[in-house]
Amino acid sequence: MKRPRADHKEVAHALRQHPGVWLPVGDYRNSISADDIARRIRTGYPLGNADGSTPYLPAGAYESRTELVDDGTRVHARYIGGAA
Known part of the structure; x- marks a missing residue:
């Protein structure tokens, strides 16, 4: 079964909207x-996408x-702040 790709831009935005809260990435x-x-x-290392961002x-x-989850490994993240 093919897994949906994580939308990292959307996840990072959601994390910034909820500082300190752990949210699933994928x-x-x-x-x-x-x-x-x-x-x-x-x-902050590039994710390996075509544009290197x-x-x-x-x-x-x-x-x-x-x-660990039933069918693999789940990544969670939280935003803790930092200078832009």
């Missing part, structure tokens, strides 16, 4: 992919964590 088939996305969110800036403005 579910990933394996923990390696989820851990990589979680790291990229925390560090990320909405999770500035670096350190977001925290992330992973959780």
Whole structure:
């Protein structure tokens, strides 16, 4: 079953609207992919999309964590602030 792609721009916007609140980013088939996305969110590192961008800036403005779910690993994040 194909998973829907996470809309990271939409997620980052929602996180900024609710500072300090953990929200789901997306579910990933394996923990390696989820851990990589979680790291990229925390560090503001590009997400690997064609334009090399990320909405999770500035670096350190977001925290992330992973959780095992029935069919993979879920990434959660929260906005903790930072200078734009």
